Amino acid sequence: MKPYIHKVQYYETDKMQITHHSNYVRFMEEARVDFMEQTGWGYDKMEMEGIISPVIGITCDYKKTTTFPDEIEIEVSVLEISAVRLKLGYRMTVAGQVVCTASSSHCFLNKNGRPVNLKKTCPDFYTMLEKSM
Numbered sequence: 798m799k800p801y802i803h804k805v806q807y808y809e810t811d812k813m814q815i816t817h818h819s820n821y822v823r824f825m826e827e828a829r830v831d832f833m834e835q836t837g838w839g840y841d842k843m844e845m846e847g848i849i850s851p852v853i854g855i856t857c858d859y860k861k862t863t864t865f866p867d868e869i870e871i872e873v874s875v876l877e878i879s880a881v882r883l884k885l886g887y888r889m890t891v892a893g894q895v896v897c898t899a900s901s902s903h904c905f906l907n908k909n910g911r912p913v914n915l916k917k918t919c920p921d922f923y924t925m926l927e928k929s930m
Contacts, residue, residue, distance in 0.1 A: 798835050798929075801828035801871045805863055816863040821897055822855060825887050828871040829901065832885070836929070838922045848913055850883070854902035861896045869896065875929040880916040881905055883926065 809820045833839050843850060863869060870890050877884040882904050889897040905913040916923045 798832060798873065801831040801873070803827060803869045803871060805865050805867045805869065807865045810865050814864050816865075816867075818857070818859060821857050821859070821889070821899065824869060824871060824889065825855070825899055825901055828873050828887060829885060832873040836922075836925055838919075838925070843919075843922075846919060847907055848915070848918065849906050849908065850903045851906065852901055853882075853904050855899070857897060857899040859897050861891075861894060863891055863896050867891045875926050876900060878923070878926045878930065880914045880923070881912045 803824045805816050809816050811817045830840060833843075840850070868891065872888045872890075874886045874888075875883070876886045882902065884900055884902045887897070887899040887901070888895065889899070905915045905918075907913050915926075
């Protein structure tokens with residue numbers, strides 16, 4: 798998978814001209830959507846299959862500040878996968894230096910909010926995620 802690139806926008810910085818910490822969660826979502834599209838299972842395809850995947854947990858470890866107009870390269874990886882849960886890892890770098898490491902946890906639900914066994918419902922998608930580990 799190719800990394801996702803996010804260029805820090807001026808409005809994403811605070812009074813000290815440092816990227817506000819809350820934006821990293823947005824960057825993770827941008828990278829996650831791109832990662833899923835690269836797998837061939839974008840969120841639109843998942844939702845057409847009747848599956849939603851809400852975020853149930855986030856961790857962020859900030860290592861170094863970023864500023865406008867840094868380009869943050871974000872690598873997404875599968876850390877854990879089960880029939881009903883997924884944990885993704887994020888490694889964010891600027892010019893080769895790690896600026897943030899993070900993870901997001903997700904579950905798989907049908908449109909009624911009931912857990913979905915991804916292994917049974919979408920075995921090809923599950924296998925692809927499992928092989929990505």
